[in-house]
Amino acid sequence: MKRVFRVMILTILAISGLVGCSGKPESDAVEGRTVKVRLPWQNEQGEMKLQLVEISGLTSLYEMGGKFARFFFAPGIANGHLTGKGPKGRFLKITDNEYVPQNEISQSMASIYAHLERLAALDAKLGVGDVNAWPRDVGVNVQVSGESFLRQNNAFYDGNTDAFFFVPFKAKGLPIAVNPGVIAHEHFHSLFFKIVVKPNEKVLGPSVMRNGSNHDAAEYYHAMDLKFHEENEATDSQKPGTVSELALKFYHVALLRGLNEGLADFWGWVYTGDEQFVLHSFPTEKQRSLKPPSQDVLNRKTIEVNAQSAAKFGEYSGEKRIRSLAYIIGTQYARVFKQFTELYQKEHELSAREAREKVAVMILKELSQFGQDLSSAIANSDTYEPTQIFHRLVDNNELTKTECEFFSDVVTYTTGTSYSCTQQGNAWIIKFYPEVTTSEVASPAEQK
Amino acid sequence: MKFSIIAFVLFVSSFSFAQSPTVVPEKNETRTKLLKAESPLYTRLYLLNIDVRYDRDNDQQLSNRSPFHIAMGFKKSVYAAVVEYTNFSEESGNASSSVKRTHQEGVLWGRWHAVEFKGARHQFSFYGAGGLGLYQEEVTTTFLTDEVKDSGDFKMLGAAAIGGEWTILFGRKFGLVVNGELRLLAGSDFEPNPNFGGLVGLGLQF
Numbered sequence: 289m290k291r292v293f294r295v296m297i298l299t300i301l302a303i304s305g306l307v308g309c310s311g312k313p314e315s316d317a318v319e320g321r322t323v324k325v326r327l328p329w330q331n332e333q334g335e336m337k338l339q340l341v342e343i344s345g346l347t348s349l350y351e352m353g354g355k356f357a358r359f360f361f362a363p364g365i366a367n368g369h370l371t372g373k374g375p376k377g378r379f380l381k382i383t384d385n386e387y388v389p390q391n392e393i394s395q396s397m398a399s400i401y402a403h404l405e406r407l408a409a410l411d412a413k414l415g416v417g418d419v420n421a422w423p424r425d426v427g428v429n430v431q432v433s434g435e436s437f438l439r440q441n442n443a444f445y446d447g448n449t450d451a452f453f454f455v456p457f458k459a460k461g462l463p464i465a466v467n468p469g470v471i472a473h474e475h476f477h478s479l480f481f482k483i484v485v486k487p488n489e490k491v492l493g494p495s496v497m498r499n500g501s502n503h504d505a506a507e508y509y510h511a512m513d514l515k516f517h518e519e520n521e522a523t524d525s526q527k528p529g530t531v532s533e534l535a536l537k538f539y540h541v542a543l544l545r546g547l548n549e550g551l552a553d554f555w556g557w558v559y560t561g562d563e564q565f566v567l568h569s570f571p572t573e574k575q576r577s578l579k580p581p582s583q584d585v586l587n588r589k590t591i592e593v594n595a596q597s598a599a600k601f602g603e604y605s606g607e608k609r610i611r612s613l614a615y616i617i618g619t620q621y622a623r624v625f626k627q628f629t630e631l632y633q634k635e636h637e638l639s640a641r642e643a644r645e646k647v648a649v650m651i652l653k654e655l656s657q658f659g660q661d662l663s664s665a666i667a668n669s670d671t672y673e674p675t676q677i678f679h680r681l682v683d684n685n686e687l688t689k690t691e692c693e694f695f696s697d698v699v700t701y702t703t704g705t706s707y708s709c710t711q712q713g714n715a716w717i718i719k720f721y722p723e724v725t726t727s728e729v730a731s732p733a734e735q736k
Numbered sequence: 737m738k739f740s741i742i743a744f745v746l747f748v749s750s751f752s753f754a755q756s757p758t759v760v761p762e763k764n765e766t767r768t769k770l771l772k773a774e775s776p777l778y779t780r781l782y783l784l785n786i787d788v789r790y791d792r793d794n795d796q797q798l799s800n801r802s803p804f805h806i807a808m809g810f811k812k813s814v815y816a817a818v819v820e821y822t823n824f825s826e827e828s829g830n831a832s833s834s835v836k837r838t839h840q841e842g843v844l845w846g847r848w849h850a851v852e853f854k855g856a857r858h859q860f861s862f863y864g865a866g867g868l869g870l871y872q873e874e875v876t877t878t879f880l881t882d883e884v885k886d887s888g889d890f891k892m893l894g895a896a897a898i899g900g901e902w903t904i905l906f907g908r909k910f911g912l913v914v915n916g917e918l919r920l921l922a923g924s925d926f927e928p929n930p931n932f933g934g935l936v937g938l939g940l941q942f
Contacts (some may be wrong), residue, residue, distance in 0.1 A: 458830070
């Protein structure tokens with residue numbers, strides 16, 4: 289009897305010991321190692337397949353974070369930063385160095401981390417490695433109220449907190465967190481915010497233009513009951529200023545957001561080489577495909593007409609109405625830049641990836657100038673011309689005649705004014721000029 | 737794989753019971769016979785069980801896994817041993833990409849019925865229990881047309897429980913056994929570790 293009792297006591301002590309010694313899972317001990325995690329990942333042929341993907345810089349898979357990202361589950365925001373608990377990653381160790389996510393949230397976090405690691409390397413390669421601070425803050429399973437398009441199936445970058453937000457993905461398509469193009473798209477917004485928006489914050493204003501991105505924070509902040517800006521439907525009629533002033537503001541908002549969205553889509557393609565990456569997650573968004581060729585962008589008149597129409601609804605309601613316009617503007621820019629990249633590849637006999645990266649560098653160099661040009665136009669109540677960025681690209685890069693003519697055609701088709709390229713001096717610096725001067729279309733400000 | 741866990745716990749269980757007669761010293765043979773007469777060996781099969789296991793889910797909430805649970809055991813005097821097999825699975829994701837995690841475990845429990853109330857037809861007792869076992873996890877990752885199944889190693893788990901038992905006798909040994917217990921199970925991959933849970937079991941005794 290006593291012997292059995294002793295055995296039981298020893299057993300319970302042994303169990304207690306086991307409980308005490310097994311506090312953290314094996315996936316916690318990955319610091320300083322490069323591990324492989326099974327994820328949906330692009331293979332050499334560009335197809336998404338389940339693969340063991342190398343991830344480095346992790347401090348823990350269990351606490352899920354490291355050199356390139358730190359995660360917050362259903363976060364809040366305080367003092368300009370994400371707050372809340374980090375999600376617990378669940379990973380099955382299958383060999384000494386290989387792990388498999390045991391649930392969707394762990395797979396999502398590992399995927400986002402792995403892509404941010406690659407995007408950090410891409411930033412460094414493209415000369416913008418010092419623009420973002422690492423690790424990046426990432427909110428997952430972000431809970432928002434409001435309209436359904438806010439609550440589910442979306443992701444956005446917020447410049448105020450400098451964080452990425454991923455709301456739950458409930459659609460049938462490829463989850464955003466494993467869609468490399470969408471992650472690169474969001475990552476580009478952080479570059480655009482810091483290169484274009486933030487330096488020109490005073491001119492661009494604290495409200496609708498602050499974040500720049502079309503699907504960025506404003507509405508989410510409202511949905512999260514956080515104060516983003518004071519405007520709402522009730523203030524639409526109380527705002528000072530004329531419709532034409534508001535229309536000019538909306539014109540630039542649409543252009544800024546449009547270019548941001550377009551370049552972000554272009555970035556998704558630069559990173560993946562996949563022209564349909566948006567459609568994988570949102571099959572109905574066929575208009576966002578970069579496959580169709582495009583030889584023009586939306587011209588000034590078209591954007592002005594839409595901006596004037598939106599301005600009649602007031603500042604808050606009108607701003608919501610130009611959202612879809614910005615996407616249309618953006619897709620046109622993205623298609624033009626993609627087409628130019630394909631031409632550039634042929635002209636310089638580069639690999640597809642090399643060409644994408646070379647053109648990405650050209651665009652990044654123009655971003656700062658674009659911010660200044662746009663701010664200058666706004667400050668002077670002038671109108672930024674949608675084709676101005678193409679002029680800058682041609683002026684500041686040594687393009688071949690064919691490449692120059694590509695842009696002169698884009699400007700010609702967009703403006704309705706015939707442009708052509710001319711060699712200047714002995715050097716092969718090619719500029720393009722209008723062949724026929726036509727009268728400028730009056731800006732909304734001039735029309736009053 | 738399930739059978740290997742069950743085979744393991746049955747093997748360990750039978751081994752432990754094979755050792756039990758040596759507990760009583762030979763010199764006290766009369767007393768041993770008396771004890772044997774007073775405390776028959778009961779076999780129990782627990783076929784209807786409600787297992788409650790709180791484990792962290794994809795939404796980071798502690799949710800009840802409601803595992804499948806079968807068990808069998810033996811009771812002699814105030815001691816009992818129970819072997820149990822449990823499994824549950826969790827699936828998350830969507831039609832394009834999903835992850836299914838399957839957990840299975842086998843545990844050998846030792847129980848000490850510290851307090852017993854015995855009547856002619858009804859017996860009540862309160863017990864404490866400790867358990868040791870093995871668990872294994874499998875993950876099936878599905879992405880579009882790809883599917884990969886990965887299995888982890890067998891790992892040790894420890895467990896502790898307190899509970900109560902009600903036995904309704906229909907004969908000298910045959911009866912129904914109802915027990916309820918609160919339990920903690922610890923394993924290196926459990927989240928949280930230890931898992932907290934409970935069990936209500938309905939079994940046959942013979």
